Amino acid sequence: xxxxxxxxxxxxxxxxxxxxxxxxxxxxxxxxxxxxxxxxxxxxxxxxxxxxxxxxxxxxxxxxxxxxxxxxxxxxxxxxxxxxxxxxxxxxxxxxxxxxxxxxxxxxxxxxxxxxxxxxxxxxxxxxxxxxxxxxxxxxxxxxxxxxxxxxxxxxxxxxxxxxxxxxxxxxxxxxxxxxxxxxxxxxxxxxxxxxxxxx
Numbered sequence: 001x002x003x004x005x006x007x008x009x010x011x012x013x014x015x016x017x018x019x020x021x022x023x024x025x026x027x028x029x030x031x032x033x034x035x036x037x038x039x040x041x042x043x044x045x046x047x048x049x050x051x052x053x054x055x056x057x058x059x060x061x062x063x064x065x066x067x068x069x070x071x072x073x074x075x076x077x078x079x080x081x082x083x084x085x086x087x088x089x090x091x092x093x094x095x096x097x098x099x100x101x102x103x104x105x106x107x108x109x110x111x112x113x114x115x116x117x118x119x120x121x122x123x124x125x126x127x128x129x130x131x132x133x134x135x136x137x138x139x140x141x142x143x144x145x146x147x148x149x150x151x152x153x154x155x156x157x158x159x160x161x162x163x164x165x166x167x168x169x170x171x172x173x174x175x176x177x178x179x180x181x182x183x184x185x186x187x188x189x190x191x192x193x194x195x196x197x198x199x200x
Contacts, residue, residue, distance in 0.1 A: 002060045005030030006052050008069045010039050021065045024094060028063050043076055053080075058088030066095045155180045159187050 005025030009018045018035055025033050032055070036048035043049060049070075056062060062084060064070045070091075071077040081091050081100050092099040159180045162171055177184045 005033035007035040061090040
């Protein structure tokens with residue numbers, strides 16, 4: 001029997017979470033670990049998961065740290081586990097301390113618990129999406145912008161500052177554009193906002 005690990009995070013910025021999962025899987029005895037940075041909503045773009053499923057043979061066990069690392073949709077979750085069980089592969093979840101073996105060995109209580117936990121994972125994700133959407137709508141109504149500040153904001157401020165100092169620095173809009181990386185059209189638009197006549 002071979003223990004094969006699978007780890008997943010949703011975004012590139014979650015490297016620490018990925019490393020933590022890999023460490024837990026290694027401690028659980030996994031000799032081979034497949035990992036990826038991709039959303040768990042759909043299986044379509046999850047190349048490493050698909051590779052792991054191909055790699056697993058009858059008698060092997062796929063080990064995952066948490067149910068929601070394998071899938072965030074209850075339908076996908078059930079389909080993946082059933083596919084592996086039919087193949088003769090067991091699925092073990094470390095946090096939930098539950099293992100799903102080949103279909104004939106699963107009892108009804110395990111199946112019920114699995115579906116409940118999977119439903120919570122999907123429900124949690126749906127709540128997050130809903131709250132994020134509500135937050136965006138509130139921000140939009142208040143005229144606020146959600147997310148990271150525009151990288152161009154500081155560059156535009158620098159452009160306007162350089163433009164205001166053109167008498168001493170001798171720069172044209174073209175020169176300022178080259179230095180700051182802000183397109184001339186953007187500089188002209190900002191100058192119009194503050195009612196300054198562009199000087200070429």
